[in-house]
Amino acid sequence: MNEHKILIIGGGPAGMETAYQLKKLGLKPVIIERSDKLGGHLAQWDRLFPASDDAEALLEKMREQCIDIEKRLNTRITNITKENNIFHVSLSNGNSYDADAIVLCTGFDLFKAERKQEYGYGIYNNVITNAELEHYFKTHNDERINEPKKIGFVHCVGSRDVKVNNTYCSKVCCATALKQACEIKEEFPDSDVYCFYMDLRMFGKGYEDLYLKAQKDFDIKCVRGRVCEVSENIEGKLVIKAEDTLLGTPMKMTLDLLVLMCGMEKASGIERIQNMLNIKSNADGFIETRDTFYGLNHTKEEGVFVAGACTSPKTLPDTIAEARAAAVEVFNYLKDNGQQTFSLRF
C-alpha cells in the first residue's frame, strides 16, 4: 500500500462517494468535514425523487462504505500551501497532512428564501422552505403544518432569477416540488395542492412519470406562472397573487401553507479555500472547472479536482456519477505524474 493521501474536502454525498471509490482504487483518501457527521444536505432529506426512495437508507449505505476511511469531523481547513506537487494542509484541530491531490466536494448552500422578500419568508408564519417541509416529513414536528387544506409550491425560488443574480437552473427543484406535492397530498388527502412553475424541467429518468403521477393520481394542479406577491389576511391565512400564463389571467388565492422551492447557491466560505488553492469561480459563484467537457472534474490548478454541486447545481445521481469520475481522474493524475508507488488490488 502506498502512503499517498488524497484529501477530500467536504463529507456530503460527493465527498463520501469519491472517498469510497478512491479507497477501492487502492488510494488513501481522508475526508475533512466541517460538521459533526457525514451526509451533507442528504442528511436533512426524508425521501428522494423521483420514486420517493428512503434518503436515510441511501445515506446509511454511503456512510457504511466510508467506515474504514479516515475522516476528520468538526474540522476546517486553516491553510494550504503547495510545494513540488505536494499540498501541505493545516487543519483547525492542529493536525496537518501532506496530500498528493485534493478533491473539492464542498457542495452548495440552499438559497436563502428571505432574499425574495415578496414571498414573505420570515415575515408570514405559514411560508416555509422545501428543506423545512422535508424536515417535517422526517419528524412530523412543525406547528405551522396543521391540517392544511390548500397548499402552494413556488418553483424556481432563487433560480433562473436575474433579480437575485442567479440566472441558472438548480435542476432539482421541479422534481422535488412534485415529489413533495404528492407526499403532502398523501398526508392530507383532502387538501388542494398547486405548483406554480415557470417551466417544468422533468429531464431525468422517471421524472416525467412523476409529473404524470402527480397529476393523475394526486390531482396536483400545475399552474404555469410565478407568484408575485404573498401577504397575510386577518385570519392568518396567506393570500397570494400569481399569473396563469397559459390562461393569460392574473389569479389570487388564499392558502394555508406556501412552500418555497429554494435552489442551490455556492457554498458559503468556499472562497477562503479557493484563495488558498488559487481556484477561480464562474460568474454564478460556483467553482470553475478546467473545461465543460473533458475537464469537468478538474480545476485549472494541477492536482485539485472537483465533484458534485460545488461546480454547478446537480441531482444526486449526477453527483454520484461525478464523484466516481473524479476518483478515476485522481488515479490517472497520480499515475501520469509518476507519483504512484502502488499497484491496484483486485
Add this chain to the structure above:
Amino acid sequence: MIVEGKQKIWADYQKDIPDDHYFYVRSCIRQSFFPGSEVTFLDITRNKLGKDFYESAYHTTCGGIAYHSDSIPQETAMTIIARQFALMHESGYENYVCSCITSFGCYTETLETWHEFPELEAKIRQYLWDSCKKEFAKPKYLAHASDIIYKFRHEIARQAKYKLINAKTGEPLKVVEHIGCHYSKMFPSKGFGGAEYPHVLVGMVEAWGGEVIDYPERRQCCGFGFRQYLIQANRGYSISNTHKKFESMEPYEPDLIITNCPGCPYFLDRWQYVIAEQTGKTYGKNGYGIPALTYEEVAGLVMGYNPWDLGLQMHQVAIEPLLDKMGIEYDPKAKYKGINGKDLGTPINPINIKLQ
C-alpha cells in the same frame, strides 16, 4: 406575522439623510389637492425643527405626469429635471428634497440612468444648454420629503401635543400606511425599508403612538396609476382598484390611512365618496369613511396644528371622527372658513357618506 423579520429588512434598507440645508421642490398637484400639506411641511421643518429649506420661484413641474402617461419622451423629462438641478446648483444647495413621490421616482430613475449611461447625461447637458443656457450639478443627496419627516419623527414625537392613540380607551389607533408606488418599487434601496415592507410611514406611525395594519392588498396601487385615471375610459380600473383595497382593509377597522404620495390620499379619499354613492357602503363606522391623510397632515395633527389650518376640510371624508378619537379640540363651525374668516362655502351632503 413575524415582526422580527420585518425589522431585519428595515435595518437592511436604511439610508443617510443630511442634517440640514435642503433645496425643496413642490409638487404640481398637491397644492390643489391638499393645500395645507406642503406649507405644513415647511413650517414644521423650518420653525419647529430649525432646518434650512430653500425654494426657488423658478421651479416647474418635473414632467413626471407627462412622462408616465407617455406624452413626452424620456429625454424631455430628463432635460426638465436637469433644469431643476441647475436651479439647485445656482442656489448654492446640494441636498435635493422633493415633495412628490413621482418626482422622487423620476429623479432617482434619471440619476441611475445617467450613472449607467454617461453618454445620455452628456446629451442632456447639451439639450439643457441649447434650450436654457444653463448648466447643472447633480445633487449630492436626493430625498423624498417623507424621508425628512421620517428622519426627524422622534423629534416630532417629543414636540407632539397629541398621539395616534384613542384618547378615551388609551388604545393605539389602527393605521393603514400607503406608500406611493414610485417611492421604492423601482429602486428598493432608495427607500427606507425597501420595496416590499417600506418603513418610512411605519416609522412615523409607531413613533407617534399608532399601530400599523398589514392587510392583503397593502402593496396595491391606490387607484391613480396615471393611465388608469388620466384616460377617462380607464377610470373603472381606477375605482375598482381602490375598492379592492378598501374591501381588503375593512376587517381590520382602520382609524386612519397615512400616505406619502400626491395621488394616493386624493384617490383613497375621493373614491370613498363615489363608492358610497354607487354601492351605499362606507368603510368607517356610522356612515363615515376612513380619513386618508398626508404624512404632513398627520404630523401637523400630532403637533397640535389647527385641523382647519392644515386644510383638512378639503378632504371628502370627514375628519371629525379621527379628531374626536385623538382628543383634538376643534371648532366645527370654523370648518369651512378660510383665512380671515372668509366663507369657503359648505358642500352639499352626499346621500351615503357623512361629511361632518
